[in-house]
Amino acid sequence: MIFLLFISSIIIYSKIIKIDYLRINSNYIKILKFLNLNYHLKMNNKLKIGTYSYYLKNGGRSRLTSFLFNSLSKIAIFNLYFFTTILKDNDEYLFNQNITRILINIYTIKNLIKKIRKKRIDIFIYQFSDFDEINIFNNLKDIKIIFYQHQSLFYWIYANYTNYKHLYKVYQKSKYIISLIHLENDYIFKNWGIKTILMNNFITYDYNYTFPSNLISKNIIMIGRADNKYKRFKLGIQSMEYIVNEIPYIQMNIISNLTKINFLRNIINNLNLNNNIKFYDYTSNPQIYYKNACLHISTSISESFSLVISEAKIYGIPSILLGLDYISIKKGGIIIIDNDSIESIAKEAIKIIINDNYRKKMGKEARSSMIKFSNDLLLKRWIKLILSIYSSNSFNDNNYNYKDLYKKISEKEALYILQKQIKLYNIRKKLSKAIMINDLKNINFINN
DSSP states (O other), rough: OOOHHHHHHHHHHHHHHHHHHHHEEEHHHHHHHHOOOOOOOOOSOOEEEEESSSSSSSSSSHHHHHHHHHHHHHHTTEEEEEESSSOOOOOOOOOOOSEEEEEESSHHHHHHHHHHHTTTTSSSEOOHHHHHHHHHHHHSSSSSEEOOOOOHHHHHHOOOHHHHHHHHHHHHSSSSSEEHIIIIIIIHHHHOOOOOEEEOOOSSSSSSGEEEEEEHHHEEEEHHHHHHTTOOHHHHHHHHHHHHHHHHTOEEEEEEOOOOOOOHHHHHTTTOOOOTTEEEEOSSSSSHHOOOOOTOOOOOOOOOOOHHHHHHHHHHHOOOEEEEETTTSSSSSEEEEEEHHHHHHHHHHHHHHHHHHHHHHHHHHHTTTTTTHHHHHHHHHHHHHHHHHHHOOOOOGGGOGGTTTTTOOHHHHHHHHHHHHHHHHHHHHHTTTOOHHHHOOOOOHHHO
């Protein structure tokens, strides 16, 4: 009897495995047809995809992780695993319930890799810029790693030159890298021998279900990590001294984590702007502030895609940026100032706020420019990338078909943008040695 039960259980289990196998491959074939892909491989199990983050709240990286994994969770051939040091926290971005969350009590790269191997992850998406960890991942043979760059190279130039020098050296040995910036993907990295695939970020608000601001209320917004010196919120605050002289009833709302910002409160006190500038604690749903704004100001020294700028544009709000002419959402309803002058910020802000027709025209251009950023097309691109990486060890741009989402920038445009960025760098870093365009094109110059 025991023997018969054993044989019977084996037969039943085999049938279950066969049914699962047929179901997975049926779903896989449907996806191939849906994506118009002509290669095929047999799949015995769902693909296991993982990523890691400290937590799932506050910053743009956490929000994008939520969007990316919630989108991938809809694909029937994927099993998703989210590794984190915090199991659950308040005010988190939501995760689909079929995404497995795994706690790492003490984070080290060895502990993370141990957990990844235990779950037999096929493809792991690494979203940080620790060059030592990237180097360790590069040497793994049993796991395929996608390196998702969230910072531009300009961030590392300004923030940490040691990181900048070593980071892109280890990227030369990486197989699968995602870049969010045309200038880097289409031109600079090609010169440096780094292979990347261009992506946009997911758009966090649905264009069709978002009602634009009426731009009537005289409210300026700044959103982000105000304590971060590279976000340079003090420039926006200082520009308000000039704006208030022309428009006394103007209001600036700063939405940020409220810790470590006393230095900004001191600036506001010294400029007697307490009645004109208010702080509001960061929230995962800042729609109320977009709905009631007429202008968005970003003083960040560097961005890659910028969720805040994309959100302001979806709400039809004009934006003022400082030097960010390399981001992919720079066109439509945006003024880019080629210096860090608070007088220039104030001049452009006053021009937008006092001229109703000009402000509404910019707002309309901002909103309409976001129609082309499709989350559905971006999800298809992610699926193509994952299936291509899983099916082979090659990394070929032809697998991804740029025509579905992106048009590469020309060398002429790349050199024009690069020249302007170098000019800005040399102005901002007066105590550093000036660099030339040929220097930045040559990775050996950077390493030396």
